[in-house]
Amino acid sequence: xxxxxxxxxxxxxxxxxxxxxxxxxxxxxxxxxxxxxxxxxxxxxxxxxxxxxxxxxxxxxxxxxxxxxxxxxxxxxxxxxxxxxxxxxxxxxxxxxxxxxxxxxxxxxxxxxxxxxxxxxxxxxxxxxxxxxxxxxxxxxxxxxxxxxxxxxxxxxxxxxxxxxxxxxxxxxxxxxxxxxxxxxxxxxxxxxxxxxxxxxxxxxxxxxxxxxxxxxxxxxxxxxxxxxxxxxxxxxxxxxxxxxxxxxxxxxxxxxxxxxxxxxxxxxxxxxxxxxxxxxxxxxxxxxxxxxxxxxxxxxxxxxxxxxxxxxxxxxxxxxxxxxxxxxxxxxxxxxxxxxxxxxxxxxxxxxxxxxxxxxxxxxxxxxxxxxxxxxxxxxxxxxxxxxxxxxxxxxxxxxxxxxxxxxxxxxxxxxxxx
Numbered sequence: 001x002x003x004x005x006x007x008x009x010x011x012x013x014x015x016x017x018x019x020x021x022x023x024x025x026x027x028x029x030x031x032x033x034x035x036x037x038x039x040x041x042x043x044x045x046x047x048x049x050x051x052x053x054x055x056x057x058x059x060x061x062x063x064x065x066x067x068x069x070x071x072x073x074x075x076x077x078x079x080x081x082x083x084x085x086x087x088x089x090x091x092x093x094x095x096x097x098x099x100x101x102x103x104x105x106x107x108x109x110x111x112x113x114x115x116x117x118x119x120x121x122x123x124x125x126x127x128x129x130x131x132x133x134x135x136x137x138x139x140x141x142x143x144x145x146x147x148x149x150x151x152x153x154x155x156x157x158x159x160x161x162x163x164x165x166x167x168x169x170x171x172x173x174x175x176x177x178x179x180x181x182x183x184x185x186x187x188x189x190x191x192x193x194x195x196x197x198x199x200x201x202x203x204x205x206x207x208x209x210x211x212x213x214x215x216x217x218x219x220x221x222x223x224x225x226x227x228x229x230x231x232x233x234x235x236x237x238x239x240x241x242x243x244x245x246x247x248x249x250x251x252x253x254x255x256x257x258x259x260x261x262x263x264x265x266x267x268x269x270x271x272x273x274x275x276x277x278x279x280x281x282x283x284x285x286x287x288x289x290x291x292x293x294x295x296x297x298x299x300x301x302x303x304x305x306x307x308x309x310x311x312x313x314x315x316x317x318x319x320x321x322x323x324x325x326x327x328x329x330x331x332x333x334x335x336x337x338x339x340x341x342x343x344x345x346x347x348x349x350x351x352x353x354x355x356x357x358x359x360x361x362x363x364x365x366x367x368x369x370x371x372x373x374x375x376x377x378x379x380x381x382x383x384x385x386x387x388x389x390x391x392x393x394x395x396x397x398x399x400x401x402x403x404x405x406x407x408x409x410x411x412x413x414x415x416x417x418x419x420x
Contacts (some may be wrong), residue, residue, distance in 0.1 A: 012081070017135055019129075026125075031066075034069055035065050035069050045110075075143075090151055091158035099162070104159050104160070185296075199240065206255055210250070211252070212311075222245055229250055229252060232276055247304060253300075262289035266323060270319050274319060283310070283320070286306060287300060288323060305329060328407055328412075342412065345413060347392050362403075
């Protein structure tokens with residue numbers, strides 16, 4: 001319901017004189033020509049209205065102009081300002097414009113253009129009566145300014161109120177969607193219904209991004225940061241991101257473009273994140289692509305895990321992709337596998353220089369010259385140490401299976417040392 005205007009200067013409708021009344025009444029009977037004049041000018045002057053192609057919306061715009069013109073003449077002839085009931089169609093019109101995607105700036109622009117044309121048409125109708133000039137300029141023009149302001153405020157209040165309702169409705173749906181992802185991922189129907197209501201493809205692939213919340217900022221600061229991140233990511237020409245706060249992190253799912261290889265998309269996403277000014281100082285974990293509530297949940301877990309591993313290992317850069325740790329971390333998730341990997345390193349632990357050599361060997365990607373230079377030892381000494389490691393482990397360091405096992409074991413050791 002539109003708000004009733006508070007009394008103020010210019011709010012009282014001036015009683016028109018006996019000489020003016022017939023002129024105003026005659027103009028009101030020709031109101032349709034004024035409506036068409038306003039309609040044509042608005043369509044020509046406001047690009048957003050010129051772009052409207054839906055016949056039903058065009059008719060509604062014309063009807064609203066007719067209502068506004070009628071409100072003006074009724075106010076003059078009755079000497080009463082429009083009340084809330086009279087202004088309700090104006091407010092309802094503004095609410096519908098929001099849902100039709102018309103910006104408030106465009107809506108107010110069209111209204112200002114319309115009021116200008118209406119006032120000019122009114123002046124044109126009485127210009128031949130010089131004896132009425134003072135009454136028009138000194139008594140009616142101040143009320144025209146108030147009248148224009150009153151309808152403009154009605155439109156603004158209704159539009160913004162509807163916008164807030166829409167935001168609250170979307171926030172509620174997004175909260176419910178994320179609650180299903182983390183608490184009830186088996187609720188396939190609930191996930192689909194909320195996703196579709198938000199305009200999100202429930203079967204589309206999504207990659208989770210995890211951002212650490214600023215320490216000591218509180219819930220309000222974390223929510224503000226989440227909104228800022230969502231706005232930054234929404235600038236891309238792709239489906240809207242979905243985000244929430246979880247485990248003291250901002251988790252945001254971004255869509256994988258339909259038909260695009262998930263690995264290609266992950267790499268392109270990492271490049272885009274690195275180029276976004278708003279994200280340049282923000283460490284971020286990147287999960288693997290997933291579908292549905294379970295897939296979103298798993299991707300979020302992976303993004304948090306990647307962020308945790310990357311930061312604990314002091315990995316260079318600020319983008320930590322789970323795909324870089326996927327095989328190692330999969331092994332570490334199992335307790336008995338982790339115990340087995342720890343046991344491997346225990347076999348060479350009595351000779352600490354062997355552990356240091358093996359760690360450097362994998363960090364330098366098995367490039368022996370680089371490893372020897374890093375450790376500041378002779379290449380023959382390196383060869384002896386590697387052979388000693390193979391003897392103690394009964395392993396072949398050129399075998400991919402052994403490389404993956406030892407890589408995971410060393411990653412686990414580095415993480416343990418970083419945590420200590």
